[in-house]
Amino acid sequence: MLKIINIAEIIISVLLVISILLQNRGAGLSGTFGGGFGGYHTKRGFEKFLVTFSVVLAGLFIILAIANLILAK
Secondary structure, eight states: HHHHHHHHHHHHHHHHHHHHHHHHSTTTTTTTTTOOOOOOOOOOTTHHHHHHHHHHHHHHHHHHHHHHHHHHH
């Protein structure tokens, strides 16, 4: 059981890294140097999917990490 949780945790962590890297880098330091967009931007389509997918993956990763901690004892 512990081996399955470890493998699932590795797969979810790789998917989480990929989903975070695919997200748009709209903010960053551009606002510091005057190049930032001052308006309100709503997420649509694939960008919204990536954000919700990242949140779900982060939640699953935390749940699996806690389960791994409990079962390791």
